[in-house]
Amino acid sequence: MAVRLQKYLAMAGAASRRAAEKMIMEGRVKVNGQTVTKMGVTVDPAVDLVELDNRPVKLSAKKEYILLYKPVGYLTTLKDPYGRPTVKDLIKDVESRVFPVGRLDLDTSGLLLLTNDGELANRLTHPAYGVEKEYLVRVHDLPGSEVLQKLEKGIMLDDGCTAPAKVRLIKGGRPTSVLTLTIREGRNRQVRRMLEAVQHPVVSLKRIRFGPLTLTGMKSGHWRRLTAAEVKALKRLVGLNT
Template identity: 45%
Template sequence: MDLEIHRPEGVRLQKVLAAAGVGSRRKCEVLIERGLVTVNGEVVDQLGVRVNPAEVVIEVKGKRISVDDDAVTVVLNKPRGVVSTMSDPQGRPALDTYVREFSERLFHVGRLDAETTGVLLLTNDGELANRLAHPTHGVSKVYIAKVTGAVPANLCTRLRAGVDLDDGPVRVASCTILDVSKGHSLVEVELHEGRNRIVRRMFDKVGFPVVDLVRTRFGPVTLGNLGPGELRRLDREELGSLMQAAGL
């Protein structure tokens, strides 16, 4: 193992894990002894190892653990009518209303149009935000769309095959018809891109305009039990999973 990991001025690995919210110091020691912790890709199964948290990548059971106390990432259940900007010169409800409790300067990761609700991430980690937003990383996003009309059984086959839009084709990674009733249908779709109003434009193209749209997941982050306008700070494990999804 790299000798840099054992530097005497470092912090004991189990203490770092406990501070990151993995569990009690004793639980973290058990995880280490069972070989479930890696540092820079190498298994650490002995107690007493010291690390510099700022210079190493730590994973527990294959999931990266965030140890940066200055990084803040939150998930907001964005309400309808709120624009995805930190402030709005036209006086419309904006995101600054929901993050006033944080002293850190947070900014949003991507956008949801004003009428779309659900998962919106905000962070002060610029690298994480850039990677999550960049199309090359293809971080998945899941939406539930209420559309006009009774959709046919083969709709998902068509969406998976791809739909041509003005700015290029779009195809869903997965699709499930949740409900078909008189006048409306519920369809869940997963995409790996986030072009402007892409879900609405896709359903418009196939003849089923969206009446209501909610994003239920961004990468590994879900709404959970958040009500409209509520937010929560991601825990260490959740943030680690998000960083992995972003390729960090």
């Protein structure tokens, strides 16, 4: 049965569907030896050979769901042309090919989900589903109530106004304060840009929750597989049959 190329890549665990579309446009995908750069191509998994970066991409029957406590200093990617540390270095014992769901910056630590379930990854990162991501943030100086209200209502950034957020001041003081910030979007460096916009730049940033998942009981640099109940909760959150 023929399926669209980007869907096949997601089904095979190569990337989420949106990330797969980007890979295709970048010329990284071949079908039967021919580079594909446009959307609309379909493939038959039983007949066609699909390659990503010159490596065959095959459907994987086993789905993997990995929760990683990412330390600062690791790139959220599977390979780096400059040889810098990546999150793949932290999950070497995972035999299946998995990819990050969303990303954390090099200088951000915390909860990162990796999987080869392309459909789930696509929904978890799609703005339409509004999955909550909670961060523990240390900022410069002491944000007043007016600043906290601005963050809650939405901040105008160069790519548009942010959606309403949840903010809680944990420890106020000088020279730094600690707060939690919960957002439902996933723009590039969004939390850092929001706080820069209100003149309280980030000192340190850690994601402590992704939907129903938390870092409870985990140490930095360690990973574990999700339980069946956690996978079920994630799928239910984004309307997938479990």
